[in-house]
Amino acid sequence: MKVKLKPIDAQVIVITGATSGIGLATARLAAERGARLMLIARNGEALETLARELTAKGVQVEHAVADVGDADQLQKASDQAIARFGGYDTWVNNAGFSIYGQCLDVPVNEQKELFDTNFWGVVNGSLIAARHLKAHGGALINLGSEASDVALPLQGAYVASKHAVKGYTDALRMELQSEGAPVSVTLIKPAGIHTRFVEHARKHVDRQPKLPPPVYAPDIVAQAIVHAATHTVRDLYIGGASASMAAFARIAPRLYDRMMSRIGISSQLTAEPVGAQTDPGSSDGALHERSSQQRVVLESSLYTQAAMHWRKTALIAGGALAMWMLTRGARRAQSGPKVAGHSVQ
Structure with missing residues (x-):
């Protein structure tokens, strides 16, 4: 069966991790283009703030507090979207976080918690969304990373989770295609994005982490997600740096390993002492698309624009x-x- 995706202004879109960073930028962009929204996050106060902001602009919004690692909570959010809107057309699995630290230094229980969100959260959302979309058609969009294709020191658990997301997404896509299901499955693979990724990360290092350059604006990812909601796209790299790193590691893996063993750690640490972690699930109701770190940020990507409109x-x-x-x-x-x-x- 051919996949037919609706125009964005005729869609209901579900977004996890909707109150910060990429999720927040995507919610605002989709709302601007006329979509109705089901917003999911752990921070109820921030959800209320965002819902008021968008409702004031005439957007139809529903929201639910849920931890994506809990399948029952996520199912209730799905049921809530169906009760309000009669169904949904696109589901975006966006929620996630990282841990900075040497593999030997990061407690295993913290790595398991990361997988509960980054991997099992995607699995839970994908299963719930796929069952609904198989009957109604639509798009499933999962957030991977350039780390879905390459490894980085200091973020071993995060890298492993994003490799797992890629493998699961690719396998699910194949199975849905074999059934002729009217579902588009897309993996988005951003490079470093100027969100509160570092602020929200857990830290087992003595210096404040940073994203290596180049760093891109979250709006670029939001544009790619909205594009994937209306076009059948297999995967999209966000930023030429993401595609270049993946190609380098694929073509010359030993050279890539040597390079990252020399500069991979230093390129991710500043000279500042490590600051306190901020948990997006327990912070105040403020909405933050971008990081508080002062960086040179690329506001567009010719590579991603070309890939979307090839x-x-x-x-x-x-x-x-x-x-x-x-x-x-x-x-x-x-x-x-x-x-x-x-x-x-």
Whole structure:
């Protein structure tokens, strides 16, 4: 069965981790483009703040406090969306966090907690969404990372969870395709994004972590998610740096390992002493799309724009090439044949 995705202004979109960073940017962008929204997060106060903000703009919004690691809580949120809107068309599994620390230093119980959110949260959301979307059609969008394809020191558990998300998403896509299910399954793989990723991370290091450059704006990811809600896309790298790192590690894995063993740790740490962790589930109701760290932030990505609109890019490139060839041919015709360095008139 062919997958048919609705225009964004005809959709109901479910977003987990909706009150911060990428989830918040996506909620605002989807609302701006006319979608109705089911917002899910652990922070009830922040959910109320966001719901009031969007409702004041005429957006139809429902929200639920839920921990994505708890399948029952997430199912209740799904049921709530169906009761309010009659169903949903796109489900975005966005919630996640990281832990900074050497693999030997991070307690196993914390790594398990990370997997409860980053991996099992995606599994829970994917299972709930896929069962609904198989009957109604739509898009399932999972947030991976450049770390779905490469490894990074100091974030071993995070890297492992994002590798697991990629493997699970790819397998689920194959199974749904084999059934002819009308469901588009997309994996989004961002590079470093200027959200509160570092502030919300748990830390077992003595210096404040940072994202290595280049760092991209969360709006770029939001645009890619909204694009995937209306186009059948297998996966999307956010930022040319993400695609380049994955290609480098695939083509020259030993060289990549040597490089990261030398600069991977230092590139992720500042000279400042480590600060306190802020838990997005227990903080006040303030909404933050971006990090408080002062960084040079890339507000656009030509690579991601080209990847999202590759047909248009190919047509423009083909047209430019054809025009160049025609112009070149015309110039040759005007100059006439050459004999011993002179034009023959």
